[in-house]
Amino acid sequence: MGRIFETPLYPYSRSPDQDAVVPARHRVVVVGAGPVGLATAIDLAMQGIEVLLLDENDRVSWGSRAICFAKRPLEILDRLGAAQRMVDKGVVWQLGKVFFGDRQVYDFNLLAEDGHRRPAFINLQQYHFESLLCERIFEMKAADAPVDLRGRNSVTNITEQEFGLELDVDTPEGPYKLRxxxxxxCDGAGSPIRKMMGLDFPGQVFEDNFLIADVVMDGDFPTERWFWFDPPFNRGQSALLHKQPDGVWRIDLQLGWNIDREAAVKPENVIPRLRAMLGEGVKFDLEWVSVYTFQCRRMERFRHGRVIFAGDSAHQVSPFGARGANSGLQDSDNLCWKLALICEGKAPESLLDSYDAERLQGAEENILNSTRSTDFITPKTEVSRIFRDAVLDLSADHAFARPLVNSGRLSVPCVHDGSPLNTADALPGAPARTRPGAPCTDAPLGEGFLLDRLGGGFVLMTIDAESPDQVAAGGITARRLALRAGDDATGALAARYLGAAAQGVYLVRPDQIVAARWAAFDQASVQAALLRATGRA
Amino acid sequence: MKMAKLITTPNLPDPDGFYEELLAAHDGLSKAESDALNARLILLLANHIGDLQALRQALAAARREGPEAELKAP
Known part of the structure; x- marks a missing residue:
């Protein structure tokens, strides 16, 4: 079989490290080659930081995992040189339909704002996502980037020594040590590293089970997200149908709490359920079936000395709203530039405190949203079901009720108001969406787009304002990106960054988050903001 | 937006008439149907009010909590 998840993409091969007398030392070791670990390795290597990625497996993960990738993570992948291949392979969708009982109550269009390079969402199986990131790593390795990926290398022990960390790694040919x-x-919700370190993962388990099935079919269903509350084929429960590439469809069926989980995944029980949902005439094959119980958990802190947690290992949410892989990629985006500056001796280790502060905020926001969605989809009391059904009932005829329908609030990045890296807003009249702490909003620039012009590194973006070509403070340089409001004939650049202001100067972090903004350039203010954004003020 | 204080003094022009219409709306309904109607009614009225502060005061008053409880609401 040539299916991507059945092929060893990075088979085990013996590394010289395994024969070293003194354990080999690496700058950064990333554990886990899922979406977050792969993106982290790419990001660090692109910044010239030597990185070794270890994975206990030798191939991409398969089964029903992440499928929905949001705009902000795609923008991050643009910076990593990997977004276009995702969008080319993925399914772009924007229409959703909501059903209640046996009728459609309304439909919606995500109505993505114009003037962004990337769509609001694409659907793409996690195994494709991972294999495309592996492809990017192999390209970088071939071009001598400082990155290595070792399959079937499991970390079994970590000790903190004076010189740093010492790791025990197990392989098919026996153990070896690394420093x-x-x-x-980035080793997932069940993080062996977290367990090895004896760290807690407190949170909440939702008393419900969902059958997740990926089916291959030629069904006559459009590229839309269909969500049913209390459908005839799954009474009292919910259901979701969503399209993925290659004729694969994701189906979620809520099962309730007191069920026989083993029986539920047996084909003789799954197939009649799916037949009732899809219609008698539809031919389909099961690619994957499993039963999930949802949990919302997070660690108290994501950094523990020289060990940093990112993605599901640090925080876990219910799948409604696509906030797992999407938030993990934002963890990585937030972390890598900070760690790179620390490795280069250009920022103090305390800069990592801001990773904790900012990504804990992101995790809290995601857990809040995902808990609210879960409470709407699976009402836990009689009265919560009465209100839920009343909302759905009203939504057919009254627009006001539709924003109350919650079948998952789709992932948008959070704004880090109050981050220790922000400098107070000093651009009166400018819109709130691009205030300090907010991720930059994309905008068209002639044939291209703003975020591509920002790229990575610190950027001093001037719009109709004067400034030098670069500003340095404490060994870190912000390069100027000189723009004119007229560079964007659609007016989006001015609307998103100036508002009522005549001109503006923005200091943008390497993760494209606004650190500071002013009405005019002032050398001392920009330098102070640059120091502040790198943990030195 | 200007936040209104919840009106708890008499404000209905025809109290007896409104009360009759409220009960009449439930005529012939089962308990479950009445519960559903009440929920729809609350949602319609809440949207009409559209003022989170007034709604929080109403929630607190309905729970028989004093005005102090409302002030502590998020």
Missing amino acids: ADWLIA
Whole structure:
């Protein structure tokens, strides 16, 4: 079989490290080659930081995992040189339909704002996502980037020594030792690293089970997200149908709490359920079936000395709203530039405190949203079901009720108001959406787009304002991106960054988050903001 | 937006008439149907009010909590 998830993409091969007398030392070891670990390795290597990615497996993960990738993570992948291949392979969708009982109550269009390079969402199986990131790593490795990916290498022990971390790694040919300055644990919700370190993962389990099935079919269903509350084929429960590439469809069926989980995944029980949902005449094959119980958990802190947690290892949410992989990629985006500056001796280790502060905020926001969605989809009391059904009932005839329908609030990045890296807003009249702490909003610039012009590194973006070509403080340089409001004939650039202001100067972080903004350039203010954004003020 | 204080003094022009219409709306309904109607009614009225502060005061008053409880609401 040539299916991507059945092919070893990075088979085990013996590394010289395994024969070293003194354990080899690496700058950064990333554990886990899922979406977050792969993106982290690419990001660090692109910044010239030597990184070793270890995975206990030798192939992409398969089964029903992440499918929905949002705009902000795609923008991050643009910076990593990997977004276009995702969008080319993925399914772009924007129409959703909501059904209640046996009728459609309304439909919606995500109505993505114009003037962005990337769509609001694409659907793409996690195994494709991972294999495309592997492809990017192999390209970088071929071009001598400082990155290595080792399959079937499991970390079994970590000790913190004076020189840094010492790791025990197990392989098919036996164990060996490694040293590392830093370890980033991207090893998933069940994180073996977290367990090895005896760290807690407190949170809430939702008393419900969902059958997740990926089916291959030629069904006559459009590229839309269909969500049913209390449908005839799954009474009292919910259901979701969503399209993925290659004729694969994701189906979620809520099952309730007191069920026989083993029986539920047996084909003789799954197939009649799906037949009732899809219609008698539709031919389909099961690619994957499993039963999930949802949990919302997060660690108290994501950084523990020289070990940093990112993605599901640090926080876990219910799948409604696509906030797992999407938030993990934002963890990585937030972390990598900070760690790179620390490795280069250009920022203090305390800069990592801002990773904790900012990404804990992101995790809290995601858990809040995902908990609210879960409470709407699976009402836990009689009265919550009465209100839920009343909302759905009213939504057919009254527009006001539709924003109350919650079948998952789709992932948008959070604004880090109050981040220690922000400098107070000093651009009167400018819109709130691009205030300090907010991720930059994309805008068209002639044939291209703003975020591509920002790229990575610190950027001093001037719109109709004067400034030098670069500003340096404490060994870190912000390069100027000189723009004119007229560079964008659609007016989006001015609307998103100036509002009522005549001109503006923005200091943008390497993760494209606004650190500061002013009405005019002032050398001392920009330098102070640059120091502040790198943890030195 | 200007936040209104919840009106708890008499404000209905025809109290007896409104009360009759409220009960009449439930005529012939089962308990479950009445519960559903009440929920729809609350949602319609809440949207009409559209003022979170007034709604929080109403929630607190309905729960028989004093005005102090409302002030502590998020």
